[in-house]
Amino acid sequence: MITVHHLNNSRSQRVLWLLEELALPYEIVKYERDPKTMLAPPSLRAVHPLGKSPVITDGDATLAESGAILEYLVETYGKGALAPAAGTAAHRLYRYFMHYAEGSLMPFLLLKLVFNKVKADAPLLVRPVAKAIAGQVSSRFIDPNLAAHLQFLGDHLAKHTWFAGDSLTAADVQMSYPVEAAVARADGAASPKLIEWVARIHARPAYQRAIERGGPLTPA
Numbered sequence: 001m002i003t004v005h006h007l008n009n010s011r012s013q014r015v016l017w018l019l020e021e022l023a024l025p026y027e028i029v030k031y032e033r034d035p036k037t038m039l040a041p042p043s044l045r046a047v048h049p050l051g052k053s054p055v056i057t058d059g060d061a062t063l064a065e066s067g068a069i070l071e072y073l074v075e076t077y078g079k080g081a082l083a084p085a086a087g088t089a090a091h092r093l094y095r096y097f098m099h100y101a102e103g104s105l106m107p108f109l110l111l112k113l114v115f116n117k118v119k120a121d122a123p124l125l126v127r128p129v130a131k132a133i134a135g136q137v138s139s140r141f142i143d144p145n146l147a148a149h150l151q152f153l154g155d156h157l158a159k160h161t162w163f164a165g166d167s168l169t170a171a172d173v174q175m176s177y178p179v180e181a182a183v184a185r186a187d188g189a190a191s192p193k194l195i196e197w198v199a200r201i202h203a204r205p206a207y208q209r210a211i212e213r214g215g216p217l218t219p220a
Contacts, residue, residue, distance in 0.1 A: 002026040002073075005047050005055040007040050008033055008215050011066050011177050012054030016214045018070050018173045020206035024077055028213060066177075067098050070170045082170045094164035097171040105153075105178045108146050112185060115142065150182060154191025162197075168204075176201055181219035 002019065006012045006028050019026045031041050031053065045051035048064045055064045058076075063069050074083045084090035115134040122130035156163070163171045183190040183198055201207050211217060 001058075003029060003057045005029050005031065005044060005053055005057070006214055007031045007044070007053030009218055010040075010053050013210060013214050013217050014066055014173050014177055015054045015056060015069055015073075016210035017176065017207050018073055018082070018170060020209045020213075021082060021168070021173070021204075022073065022077055024073070030215075067102060067174055070174055071098065074170050078170075082168065082173075084164055084167075084169060090165040090167075090169075093160075094169050094171045097163040098174050101171075101174045101178050105149050105175075105182065108142055108149065109178055109181050109185070111142050112138065112146065146182065146185075150186060150190055150194065153179065153182075154193045157191075157193035157197050172201065176207075177219045180217070184219065 002024060004012060004015050004019070004026055006016065008030065010033075016026075016028070031044055033040060040051055040053055042051060044053060044055070047057070048055045048062060050064065052064065054066055054069055055062065056069055056073075057063075058072075061072075063072055074081070084094050115138050118134040119131045160166070162168050163175055179194065180198055183194055
C-alpha cells in the first residue's frame, strides 16, 4: 500500500491528485504546519531526514521530491497513462515542464513570498529600510521575471490544451502548485489561457477528490 505523508496546504497535494487520476489505493498520514512559522513538524524527520513533504512510502521504498514521486508513480503504476510515449514531441514537453515547475518557476514565487514577508514582518525599527530594500528587489528583479514566466506560460497554453499537448499528463499535475500560486499573486495580470487551465484542473473529479482527502489548498 502506498502511504502519502501529507503536510497540509503543501506540494504533497499534487501527489494525492495524481493517485486519484490513476485510481490507485493509498493511505494518508497527515501532518500540520506550525501556525506561527508555517514549517512542517519535526515528526516528518522520522520519515525522511529533511523533514519535508511530500514523502511517500511504498513497501520498502521511501521517496521524496514531488517530481521524483510523480515520475515513480507513473512509471510503476501508470500502465502508459499520464505520460506521453518516449521519443515524441509531447514527451519532450512533458519532461521539460516536469523540471521547469520547481527549477525555474517556483524559485521566483518563493522569493516573492519571502520579500513580502520581509516588508510585512521586519522589526519596527528597521522596517522602513527593509521595506525599501525589499521593494527594490521585487520591482527590479522578482516581478519582471515572474511577468516573463507568466507570459511564456500563457503563450504556451495558447497553442496547447495541456502542458505536454492535447492530453493531461503528470506534467500538468507537477505544474499545478506553482501555476495556482502564480495566478493568485498576479493581481489580474495572468493571461486568460492560464486562468482557463487552472479552471480545467479544478473541474477534474480526481482533483476534487484529492482536495476532499487532503484538505484546502492555498499554494505558497
